[in-house]
Amino acid sequence: MPAKEIAPKDIAPKDIAAPLLAWYDRAHRRLPWRAPPGANAADPYRVWLSEIMLQQTTVAAVIPYFEHFTSRWPTVEALAAAEDGDVLAAWAGLGYYARARNLIACARAVASEHGGRFPETEAALRGLPGVGAYTSAAIAAIAFGQRAVVVDGNVERVVARLFAVETPLPAARPQLRALADTITPGARAGDFAQAMMDLGATVCRPRSPDCLVCPLVVSCDSARRGIADALPAKTPKPPRPTRYANVYVLRDADEVMLVRRPPRGLLGGMLGLPMSEIADTPAPDNAHPGAPAAVRWTRSARPVTHVFTHFELHLAVFSGDLSGITKPSGDWRVANKSAARDLPTLFRKALDFVV
């Protein structure tokens, strides 16, 4: 009989939480949305805002947006009172624009239905627009100190390695959540959640985990077996198809025509250049589907390529000038860098041809 085989089920909550929290106390990241050491509890508004921004988005990308938003709209009431277009323009470039639309809806719900204060329970938070299983648990734990099982991509990875779960994602998700539940302590709920995520981001990284400095290595089944780097397994993603569209840079003197996109779907609600429907094949040379006016269109030398999560878009960019013809209705802006800043990256790239 082997001498000290530690079965995964024998990992006790205190074997994880105590060393992890001790590590967190000395090694945690200093981030703008975290209360500074010794300060009072984190501001729920800032916790919520950061959690929405951090969905599928790197810390480095979020920081400047978080600073701008909290400077311009310091409270949830201020954000609730903002114009939709101003919030969407401030979000431009961060991606996943449904988050911005839900951000506005959520701020207004908190302002009008909750008296300007975020609800404090996971269940109540879960009912807010854009707040799902992860985010509701994270806010409950981080902003309100409640025990909640906070499972994001970091936690899935850390838990899969701790317990050497070899089932590939996403099928392993229920099991990983159940295992995370077993190691989640009741005390220091917010710190524990953030510690798991910091560990995942800085030590238990997706590639080349730094097991030598990991505070949990003595409990880690995959480290013991030398398979940490291979976990969690993932089912392969299907290849990304290539799709095509035309965009139109219509000029009138120093102005360029922009349009407000439909409220849902790709880049929904955002300001953009007039664009054709997205198709599986390029439009014929002399056809101009989606063109905002009947003028002479000049195709730019090179197409814009833009990669989305689920397809790669090849954009043919056409320039035209109204030269006296009546302006089509749209959002006409002076064509400069500040106008481009309000647009999703895709359109910024196309506008770079002319501004």
Place this chain on the structure above:
DNA sequence: GAACCGTGGAG
């Protein structure tokens, strides 16, 4: 469950 929804940085 699966498709849809952005972007930029790391390796």
Place this chain on the structure above:
DNA sequence: TCTCCAAGGTT
């Protein structure tokens, strides 16, 4: 150049 993928949610 190319693949992976980051504090997910909605439909």
